[in-house]
Amino acid sequence: MKLSGGVEWALHCCVVLTAVGDPVPAARLAALHDVSPSYLAKQMQALSRAGLVHSVQGKTGGYVLTRKPEEVSLLDVVQAVDGASPAFVCTEIRQRGPLGTPPEQCTKQCPIARAMGAADAAWRASLAAVTIADLAASVEGDSGPEALPRIGAWLNADPGDRPY
Amino acid sequence: MKLSGGVEWALHCCVVLTAVGDPVPAARLAALHDVSPSYLAKQMQALSRAGLVHSVQGKTGGYVLTRKPEEVSLLDVVQAVDGASPAFVCTEIRQRGPLGTPPEQCTKQCPIARAMGAADAAWRASLAAVTIADLAASVEGDSGPEALPRIGAWLNADPGDRPY
DNA sequence: AGTACTCGGATATCCTGTGTCCGAGTCAAG
């Protein structure tokens, strides 16, 4: 039971992207978080494939959120990066072995799969209830209202006069 | 986001162990489910280390449930096999980079970690609400009241007169 | 038109499961 590490990066990127208007290159996002640019690029590609962010190429290219922050759930991001397949996969071992249940009796999935599926649904529901906008609002409450805009300004700063 | 495959095996073993009185060797459980005996042994060792099953050695040895089925939750089994560490681990990347939040301001964990933690808690709560006894009852409802006792009898059958 | 910067996918590397094996210990039988 382990979640891909890139999920954290992708979530942070989505939050900071709420504070910008112009596209932000993956390399700049990597510089902000001090992580490997190549690997973060991979995560952004996943977000792009899922349609969560729009990618624009060229000299002033980068990534922008496609939808409004209130319309992107945490679950969307997690599934885009980590995949949508459920954590538990039933192998139907009840049908195997000498006393295996005959297939015609297996109309519904076994109780174990049902319970695990319910837990998975609860997890997904909890993630679906939170949006990127909620996260941004929480950051505002934790670090003050000027924190996020400051990061946004830094991300969109002209390459000519960057302090770093 | 992937759950160890051995979790399914361990759960099925716990359920069938509710139907027996004498210890059952790992090899016999493997034969029942038609899976690798060596690997299933590994899972049973994990259950033993967690104190969920009691292991007895010697010629008539094997595994028995330590507690009553109503007192063993699904979460106990999952954590025993797959580990108790949460799926999401916060790397505190908000403290890194040029605009990193100073450590003295990080009194509470970041909003992302909170949301992921809440989802993890929901998942665990859902698993903790189901016991092995509940699963056994569901099997009874699905496959009839005689299914589980039949398996129990097969598991405890004397090695001399085993049909298989 | 040239140029420099961007994304995108194809490519190595490492690490956590996955699967297997043999030895220490123990109980039952003779």
Next chain:
DNA sequence: CTTGACTCGGACACAGGATATCCGAGTACT
């Protein structure tokens, strides 16, 4: 009491996927 055989337990290879990286295709600015 001796013998024997069967059990668990931990130590040992193997593999697949996540991690990390690089270079080519395309595009907007100069």
